[in-house]
Every structure is written in structure tokens, then in C-alpha cells.
Amino acid sequence: MTKPSHSAKLRVNDPQARTEAEMAQDPDAVAGRAIVEARVALCTRDEQAAFWAAVRRCFGGPAPEATA
Numbered sequence: 001m002t003k004p005s006h007s008a009k010l011r012v013n014d015p016q017a018r019t020e021a022e023m024a025q026d027p028d029a030v031a032g033r034a035i036v037e038a039r040v041a042l043c044t045r046d047e048q049a050a051f052w053a054a055v056r057r058c059f060g061g062p063a064p065e066a067t068a
Contacts, residue, residue: 023029040048 018026024033040051043051
């Protein structure tokens, strides 16, 4: 069994919590984003639009293309 990464131990209201930018550099976050991006790349434009619409509904942010 592997030891949980540091990010797995943090709580949202933890004063020791890292910023969103810092969390984005976490190896687990980088690997997860790569998996999602690879899967989304296989989708049609309509499927991608539906996926990002769902992300916006859940998280309130734009698709990555809009923030680049």
C-alpha cells in the first residue's frame, strides 16, 4: 500500500492548505489532468462541449482553452 500524497491529507479549511496554483503542480494533479485531457481529446466537438458545460455547472469555471 502506498503512502497518501501530501495533498490527500489537506482539508479545505486547513490554514496549511496550498493555493490552487500550487496544487496544480502536485504530481497527482498533473497525472490526473493528463488522463482527463487525453480522454477529452478522443471526444467529438459536441461531446467536448457537453463535458465542459458539465464542468462549468459543477465548478463554475471556464474550459481550459478559455483561460489559456
